[in-house]
Amino acid sequence: MKNADFSYAQFFGQVRFWNANFIDCVRFVQARFHCESVSFDTTQFEAGFSFAGSSFNTSEGVFFNDLHCSGKEASYRGSSFKGNYVTFNNANIDTDIVDLSHMNVDCDGVFQLSGEIHGRQLISFERSTFVSPIYLFSSLTAPTINFENLRFLDKDNKHQRSKFRARIEGTTEVIWDAITGVINHEFALCRSRLVGSHLFRDCNHIKIIMSTCTIDKGADVLFQNSDMTNIHFYGVDLDRINFLGCSWPKKGNVSFIADDPTKGGQIKGWYSHPVRFWRQVTGRATVQSWVDQTQKKLIESERLYRQLKVKYDSMGEPALAGDFYLRELSMKSKQLSFVSASPLHIYSFLSCYGESWLRSSLLWVLIWAAGSYWLMLNDMNGNFVLDSLRSMLLLNRDGSWGITLLKYFWPYTVGSTCAVHQKEVQALIFYT
Numbered sequence: 001m002k003n004a005d006f007s008y009a010q011f012f013g014q015v016r017f018w019n020a021n022f023i024d025c026v027r028f029v030q031a032r033f034h035c036e037s038v039s040f041d042t043t044q045f046e047a048g049f050s051f052a053g054s055s056f057n058t059s060e061g062v063f064f065n066d067l068h069c070s071g072k073e074a075s076y077r078g079s080s081f082k083g084n085y086v087t088f089n090n091a092n093i094d095t096d097i098v099d100l101s102h103m104n105v106d107c108d109g110v111f112q113l114s115g116e117i118h119g120r121q122l123i124s125f126e127r128s129t130f131v132s133p134i135y136l137f138s139s140l141t142a143p144t145i146n147f148e149n150l151r152f153l154d155k156d157n158k159h160q161r162s163k164f165r166a167r168i169e170g171t172t173e174v175i176w177d178a179i180t181g182v183i184n185h186e187f188a189l190c191r192s193r194l195v196g197s198h199l200f201r202d203c204n205h206i207k208i209i210m211s212t213c214t215i216d217k218g219a220d221v222l223f224q225n226s227d228m229t230n231i232h233f234y235g236v237d238l239d240r241i242n243f244l245g246c247s248w249p250k251k252g253n254v255s256f257i258a259d260d261p262t263k264g265g266q267i268k269g270w271y272s273h274p275v276r277f278w279r280q281v282t283g284r285a286t287v288q289s290w291v292d293q294t295q296k297k298l299i300e301s302e303r304l305y306r307q308l309k310v311k312y313d314s315m316g317e318p319a320l321a322g323d324f325y326l327r328e329l330s331m332k333s334k335q336l337s338f339v340s341a342s343p344l345h346i347y348s349f350l351s352c353y354g355e356s357w358l359r360s361s362l363l364w365v366l367i368w369a370a371g372s373y374w375l376m377l378n379d380m381n382g383n384f385v386l387d388s389l390r391s392m393l394l395l396n397r398d399g400s401w402g403i404t405l406l407k408y409f410w411p412y413t414v415g416s417t418c419a420v421h422q423k424e425v426q427a428l429i430f431y432t
Contacts, residue, residue: 058083091115152181169195
């Protein structure tokens with residue numbers, strides 16, 4: 001079919017373009033589909049197409065399965081989809097520009113795109129809104145892939161999950177700027193493969209699940225000025241992700257990550273949930289399975305905290321590095337039995353895992369005062385051990401406080417403080 005132009009056309013009933021072959025660029029600009037279903041299955045577009053501004057309002061669905069398109073442009077810019085399903089199964093698009101921007105998708109089912117999508121210049125989802133979940137099971141390849149201002153909304157306050165299980169390769173960059181969404185709508189990049197340069201910027205109101213996402217060697221993934229409260233990294237190698245100006249959730253004064261099973265606090269036992277308790281009693285679940293699952297989460301959280309500690313330490317941010325160090329040791333202690341973890345508990349109590357100079361200084365003062373009082377109650381004359389302790393604890397031979405207070409007390413206090421709070425001292429020297 002040559003020189004086909006269906007711009008501003010209105011379609012009713014059932015629309016079928018099965019096995020159609022459009023030689024020239026076909027245009028459905030501002031077309032209106034008020035149909036039971038619309039099908040472009042196995043359609044060939046040899047010079048591209050444009051559905052810009054079109055409206056699909058169907059009772060059954062819109063189907064572009066086994067679609068093949070080449071040419072300059074494949075455009076759905078500004079289109080709206082309402083009805084049941086929208087599917088692009090096994091689609092093969094190879095054009096200069098693939099424009100899926102400014103779309104509005106509000107279906108009872110899902111918007112599913114699978115196959116090979118190649119844009120020689122650009123693939124764009126900019127400012128598209130998905131009230132329905134989007135399933136992206138394809139390979140996206142282009143110099144620039146734009147997901148800027150992508151929005152995920154909920155429908156009837158139901159929990160929904162959009163899945164990107166795709167190979168996303170931007171040879172120049174992939175832009176994930178200002179992605180927003182309600183908390184009931186999860187944006188999952190699980191099992192996706194990120195290749196090239198990916199920038200997640202200002203992602204402050206979205207729940208992003210990056211669990212088990214693969215980041216290619218040499219890929220550059222950056223989170224910038226984003227809120228990390230609902231961003232999950234379970235199974236992801238954080239050594240290949242950089243963070244700049246990101247804010248992490250806090251419990252008290254200590255930062256933690258979304259994957260932390262304790263959420264910065266304590267783990268609730270299986271007995272704290274009545275349904276879980278009932279299933280355990282009736283044999284439908286076991287306490288051991290819950291323990292094993294929790295143990296895996298603790299081990300993974302410990303690994304993530306360790307990588308974040310090293311990363312922020314190398315970035316010269318000792319405060320966050322110290323927070324993640326505390327959480328790392330906390331995850332470690334929760335994996336051990338009470339007896340095995342007792343040294344860590346003591347270490348935490350005495351100096352907050354070496355991060356609190358105040359606790360260690362107070363402890364030193366208490367030991368110093370108690371030792372001094374004990375030595376004053378004992379005869380120190382002629383006893384080498386007691387004399388040595390006396391000289392260390394700043395007492396004169398007659399038991400009174402002496403000039404040794406100035407000689408010993410401040411060097412010991414400063415030395416112990418520096419030893420316990422190494423990161424802050426290093427930071428002070430660095431910034432000075």
